[in-house]
Amino acid sequence: xxxxxxxxxxxxxxxxxxxxxxxxxxxxxxxxxxxxxxxxxxxxxxxxxxxxxxxxxxxxxxxxxxxxxxxxxxxxxxxxxxxxxxxxxxxxxxxxxxxxxxxxxxxxxxxxxxxxxxxxxxxxxxxxxxxxxxxxxxxxxxxxxxxxxxxxxxxxxxxxxxxxxxxxxxxxxxxxxxxxxxxxxxxxxxxxxxxxxxxxxxxxxxxxxxxxxxxxxxxxxxxxx
Amino acid sequence: xxxxxxxxxxxxxxxxxxxxxxxxxxxxxxxxxxxxxxxxxxxxxxxxxxxxxxxxxxxxxxxxxxxxxxxxxxxxxxxxxxxxxxxxxxxxxxxxxxxxxxxxxxxxxxxxxxxxxxxxxxxxxxxxxxxxxxxxxxxxxxxxxxxxxxxxxxxxxxxxxxxxxxxxxxxxxxxxxxxxxxxxxxxxxxxxxxxxxxxxxxxxxxxxxxxxxxxxxxxxxxxxxxxxxxxxxxxxxxxxxxxxxxxxxxxxxxxxxxxxxxxx
Numbered sequence: 241x242x243x244x245x246x247x248x249x250x251x252x253x254x255x256x257x258x259x260x261x262x263x264x265x266x267x268x269x270x271x272x273x274x275x276x277x278x279x280x281x282x283x284x285x286x287x288x289x290x291x292x293x294x295x296x297x298x299x300x301x302x303x304x305x306x307x308x309x310x311x312x313x314x315x316x317x318x319x320x321x322x323x324x325x326x327x328x329x330x331x332x333x334x335x336x337x338x339x340x341x342x343x344x345x346x347x348x349x350x351x352x353x354x355x356x357x358x359x360x361x362x363x364x365x366x367x368x369x370x371x372x373x374x375x376x377x378x379x380x381x382x383x384x385x386x387x388x389x390x391x392x393x394x395x396x397x398x399x400x401x402x403x404x405x406x407x408x409x410x411x412x413x414x415x416x417x418x419x420x421x422x423x424x425x426x427x428x429x430x431x432x433x434x435x436x437x438x439x440x441x442x443x444x445x446x447x448x449x450x451x452x453x454x455x456x457x458x459x460x461x462x463x464x465x
Numbered sequence: 466x467x468x469x470x471x472x473x474x475x476x477x478x479x480x481x482x483x484x485x486x487x488x489x490x491x492x493x494x495x496x497x498x499x500x501x502x503x504x505x506x507x508x509x510x511x512x513x514x515x516x517x518x519x520x521x522x523x524x525x526x527x528x529x530x531x532x533x534x535x536x537x538x539x540x541x542x543x544x545x546x547x548x549x550x551x552x553x554x555x556x557x558x559x560x561x562x563x564x565x566x567x568x569x570x571x572x573x574x575x576x577x578x579x580x581x582x583x584x585x586x587x588x589x590x591x592x593x594x595x596x597x598x599x600x601x602x603x604x605x606x607x608x609x610x611x612x613x614x615x616x617x618x619x620x621x622x623x624x625x626x627x628x629x630x631x632x633x634x635x636x637x638x639x640x641x642x643x644x645x646x647x648x649x650x651x652x653x654x655x656x657x658x659x660x661x662x663x664x665x666x667x668x669x670x671x672x673x674x675x676x677x678x679x680x681x682x683x684x685x686x687x688x689x690x691x692x693x694x695x696x697x698x699x700x701x702x703x704x705x706x707x708x709x710x711x712x713x714x715x716x717x718x719x720x721x722x723x724x725x726x727x728x729x
Contacts, residue, residue, distance in 0.1 A: 293570035296725050310568045318565055321495045333487030334569050336480075 242268040242291070242308060242383055242413065247300030249286055260286050262437035263300070268413050270306055270382055275428030275445065276417040277452045282434045284417035285311070288385050291415065306382030306413070312372065320361035324352055324371050327360060328378065335379045342378040349374040349400065370397060377404050383413040388420075402427075421449050480571050488563075488572070488580040496584070507584065508591035511547045515596055518543040522661075532695045533663075533688075537606040541691055542660035544593040545684045548619070549626030550651050551585040556634030557644040560727065567727060574724045575717075578634040585630075586623050593619070607692075614690025621702075622683035624709045631716030638723035659684035664699040672699060679708035 249261040260283040268274055278284045288311045289295045291302060318327055328346055332339035347356055350370040352363075360368060376384065384405065405414065406427060416428060424431050424445060431448035433440045435455060442448035497506045519539040526535060556578050563577045600606035609615045636643045655661075659681035664672050675681050682705035689698035 289568075292568070294568050295727070308570075310570065319491060319495060322491065326491070326494060330487050330491050331569075333490070334484055334571060336483050 241270070241303075241305035243303040243305070244291065245301045245303070247290060247297045247302060249283070249290060250298045259437055261290070261297075264439045266432070266439065266441070268383065268415065270413050271411055273414045273416070273428050273430065275424035275431040275448075276415065276434055276439070277419070277421055277424055277431060277448060278417065278434035279419055279456075283437060284419075284434055285387055287434065287439075288387050288415070288417055292385050309376050309379070309381040309384045312376045312384060312386045318360050318368065318372065321359055323359055324350065324356040324363075327371065328375060331375050331379060337379055346371075346374045346378055349377070349404070366394065366397070373401055373404075381412070383415070384409070386414060386416045388418045421452050425449055481576065484571050484576045485580055485583070488566075488576055489583065492580055492584055507588045508595060511544070511551070511588050511592035512596055514547060515540060515543045515592060533692055534605070534607060536600055537691060540593070540596055540600060540606065541688055542684065544589060544596070545622050545680070545687060546655055546658055546660045547592070548586065548589040548622050549629060549680055550655070551589055552582050552626035552630040553633045553647065554651060555581045555585050556630035557637055557647050559634050560638050560723070564727070574635060574638070574727065575720050578631055578720065581634070582627050582630050586626065590619070590623075609691045610693035611690045615687055616690075618683050618685075618687030618690055621686060621705060621709070622680060625680050625683060625705070625712070628709050628712035628716050631720055632712055635716065635719040635723040638726050654678070663688065663696050665697040676701070676704075679705045
């Protein structure tokens with residue numbers, strides 16, 4: 241069980257305090273999933289960081305009754321001077337897992353070839369994304385936090401991520417945040433919209449999809465980027 | 466994996482150990498690489514620095530014809546500087562250079578800082594030991610008179626370095642000015658830090674001023690341990706310990722504040 245209780249987050253800016261998240265509350269059980277839709281700058285990544293525990297909320301409480309992954313984004317949580325293998329070892333040590341049995345899976349999934357033993361700074365964007373995804377799959381979490389990672393990469397990568405996450409690990413929970421409503425519709429059973437710092441719940445993914453679509457239509461300039 | 470919301474102390478310590486072990490190995494590979502000498506540079510780099518200073522000071526006989534052998538004087542002095550200065554200097558870059566690792570919940574600012582401190586203390590201590598043994602072996606340096614007192618002085622300096630590094634390292638989360646100011650400050654502190662003189666050689670008015678600096682007391686203790694009666698050491702252990710304690714507590718407080726303040 242993951243429980244987010246009345247969580248708010250404020251940041252100091254040059255124009256004073258700015259409240260990014262306002263009084264957010266929801267629960268997620270193992271086996272459930274949640275899609276969070278929001279425009280660029282809506283606070284999606286902030287919310288994911290708070291849930292992961294990388295950053296504390298300004299007020300409110302987040303209770304993790306199951307193991308929660310780090311925010312699975314494109315390439316965060318990497319050390320560019322280390323090789324792919326070193327990064328696997330580092331992550332395994334941090335989470336207290338033996339890395340040796342995981343090497344074949346990561347090598348196979350990332351298809352990095354000799355680059356698996358080269359520094360990450362020489363990787364292409366796609367290679368770094370594959371490594372990021374494989375590392376977070378290598379550690380078995382109860383709940384995965386996915387920050388638009390599925391939106392990058394080629395079709396083959398999508399299919400393999402899809403298989404790893406949504407078939408092999410369908411008994412787990414995940415939270416997926418994105419600005420792309422179609423991704424949510426494809427993968428999630430429940431959806432919310434993050435707008436003006438509030439997390440708006442909906443009874444169905446379709447209802448959230450429609451609401452988000454109307455929101456975009458009202459202020460189309462904000463969707464671009 | 467932490468299932469409980471707030472794990473008990475023992476579990477916390479286990480996670481702490483795991484994370485620091487991971488950070489330590491990562492730090493050594495990124496800093497020193499796998500090619501050529503690799504991890505030997507951890508000790509080799511401060512050894513090169515100290516050897517350079519030994520050569521320079523021997524050439525200009527900096528110690529005013531005192532009874533102390535110049536090589537031992539330079540080794541004890543410059544190693545002491547490296548001990549606290551390297552801790553603080555490397556801690557000043559720790560948060561900025563490790564930000565991406567803070568995405569992992571169990572990797573906290575204090576882990577990142579402590580890892581660098583451990584690496585620096587290890588390097589400086591290794592360099593001090595290896596150089597001393599080498600110079601004692603070839604007869605350039607006498608044996609230490611009181612090894613325990615040398616160790617005690619060294620430990621006090623390491624405590625000073627640790628507390629200073631926590632404070633400066635964590636303060637970099639609040640302002641970019643901190644690392645920028647630390648470099649000139651550390652340079653200016655070197656000549657008055659007690660490395661290049663004994664307090665006894667100074668006029669009394671100056672003595673009282675330099676003794677305000679906690680590390681001066683540490684170097685005096687160390688040298689009293691090394692040379693015994695050849696020097697008249699001036700130090701106040703209570704004063705140094707109080708300074709270190711205040712620095713440690715303020716350091717931990719700023720670390721705590723910084724962990725709620727990091728911008729990703």
